[in-house]
Amino acid sequence: MNQYKSLVRNSFLFAVGSIGSKTISFFMLPLYTRLLSTNDYGQLDVLQTTISLLIPLVTFQAIEAVFRYSVDMREKVYASSVLINGLFLSLVGIVISFILFPLFTSFEPFSSYTSLFYSIMILSMIDGIMKQFVRGLEKIKTFVASDLGYTASFVFFNIVFLVYLKMGLSGYFLSMVLGHLVSIVIILVFGRIFKYLNFKAFDKSLLKTMLIYSIPLIPNGLMLWIMNVSDRYMLTYFLGFSATGIYSVSYKFPSLITLVNGIFFQAYQLSAIQEYGKKGYEDFYKNIFGVLSSLLFVVTGLILLILKPLMSVFVSEAFYEAWKYVPLLLVGTVFQAFSSFFGTNYTASKKTKGAFSTTIFGAVVNIGINIILIPLWGIQAAAFSTMAAYLAVWLMRIIDTKKFVGIRIDWKSISLSIVVIALQFVGLYFVENRYLFFVGETVLVVALLFIQRKYIKQVYNFGMNLLKELRASAN
Structure with missing residues (x-):
């Protein structure tokens, strides 16, 4: 029971920060799509995509290594x-990125x-680096405060x-730029990071150990980047910045699923590392995945129900x-969450090579579909390739993580659940009568809730028991 309580507590804390920081790009859409053109939005997406690629590569996945080893090494020294x-x-990483300076100054944007x-x-x-360090030390409130600080200043x-x-x-x-500066200051001050900034603590032996852990994550990160965002470059090449801008906006709606999973994942990853190898871990793993899959399918069904009116606003x-490209991206994001969940076993066991071997197959699927179908099917091909790639990774990790x-x-x-969501797709694309559409989609969402009733009941019972314990302790 304690591991579930810890997971719930940490999930709540991460939710406080994530609901602000992770949804800001979604709730600012009315502003961005009215002040920026489709071409501007395409350039914005390409720049952000490139940054997300470069940081893990040039730093040798340092952020991942800092989190994993700060969990193990909490003594100050x-x-x-x-x-x-x-x-x-x-x-x-900064030095390597400046070596690439002539390359970047040669291309737009x-x-x-x-x-x-x-x-x-x-x-x-x-x-x-600093955020994952305080997260690993379980300074969750500082981690959340930095998220909130970034969000408030960015807005x-x-x-x-x-x-x-x-x-x-x-x-x-x-x-x-200013948002990141605010976040760094918050971490330095409230996380009391200054006491850890002892430059004499540089440890070559530990650095080697961290690199042994993180370097196999570099190709894995590259493959994940290919599945996540390489389609932007291909869309830009085949169809131009405007198509990339429209695709980027369609990706904002699956970000609601990413938000739900991200809140849970940050807490679960910490719990998985702490509980790995202990008695009862397999039951813990099974129960949490059941609840996660139930939650994500229900959220997907609800988004599909309100997608068109939400998009118009x-x-x-x-x-x-x-809106046409959102449904496939939603399902792709669910499969991405599933593959990330199974991937926590690579992190917990420190055996990260398997993460790459499973991810590379998904990247090959993604690139192959994009090259063949984008010229024929346009933006929808990019959405389909993302879904197919993450499905492939998840299925491979199911097999690989059995060890x-x-x-x-x-x-x-x-x-x-997948069958019900597929029927929702049919309604979105082919039912034009608004009344029939709404009734049909509502019935399908109710069916989804019925299918997932077992896990919904588990969450309800756990919540009621936790509430009783809190009341008892208060008295």
């Missing part, structure tokens, strides 16, 4: 070594925003720079067609 080693790898591009990348490295500066000063993309990027007319933990999956529940 050892924790200092983890942090200093992580910052050292960030410095290496990088040549127009070079200084801001580098500022965001460097601050993201430092912010990421404030967006309004100032985009609405009042009309700075366009430059204003958006400058808001990111949240985006300008120029971006409205993005870490006995896996029992409720295939009946999952299969029936």
Whole structure:
């Protein structure tokens, strides 16, 4: 019971920060799609995508290593070594990124925003290292405070720079720079990071150990990047920045599922590391996956129910067609969450090679479908390739992680849920009568809730028992 309580407590804390920081790009859509053109949005997406690729590569996945080893080494002297080693790898990453400077100044959109591009990348490295360090030390409140600080400052500066000063993309990027600075200051002050900043704690032996752990994650991270965002580059190449901008907006709606999973995943990853190898871990693993899959399928069904009216409110007319690409991306995001869940066993066991071997297959699927189908099927091909790739990774990890933990999956529940969601697809694309559509989609959502009733009941019972314990302790 204690591991479930810890998971719930940490999930709640992560939710406080994530609901702000992870949903900001979604709830700011009405502003962005009215102040930025589809071409602007495409350039924005390419720049952010490139940063997400470069940071893990040039820092040798330092952020992942800092989190994993800060969990194990919480004594001050050892924790200092983890942090200093992580910052050292960030410095290496900064040097490598500047070597690439001539390359970036030769291509758009990088040549127009070079200084801001580098500022965001460097601050993201430092912010990421520090955030995962305090997370590993279980300073969850500091982690959450940094998220909230970034969110509040980002929104404030967006309004100032985009609405009042009309700075366009430059204003958006400058808001990111200032947001990361605020986040770093919060971590330094409230996480009391200064006491760990002992540069004499640099440890070559530990650095080698961290690199042995993190280097196999580099190709894995690259393959994940290919599945997540390489389709943006292909869409830009085949169809231009405007198509990329529309696709980027369609991706904002699956971000609601990413939010739900992200809140849970940050807490679960910590619990998985702490509980791995202990008695009862397999039951813990099975129960949590059942609840996660149930939650994500229900959220997917609800989003599909309100997708069209929601899209008409949240985006300008120029971006409205993005709704067509959301359904496949939603299911792809669910499979991504499933593959990430199974991937926690690689992190917990420190055997990260399997993460790469499973991910590379998904990347090959993604690239192959994109190259063949984007010229024929357009933006929808990119959405389909993402879904197919993550399905492939999840299925492979089911097989591969059996050597870490006995896996029992409720295939009946999952299969029936996928069938119901597929029927929702049919309604979205082919039922034009609004009344029939709403009635039909509502019936399907109710069916989804019925299929997942077992796990919904488990969550309800757990919540009621937890509430009784809290009341008893209060008395």
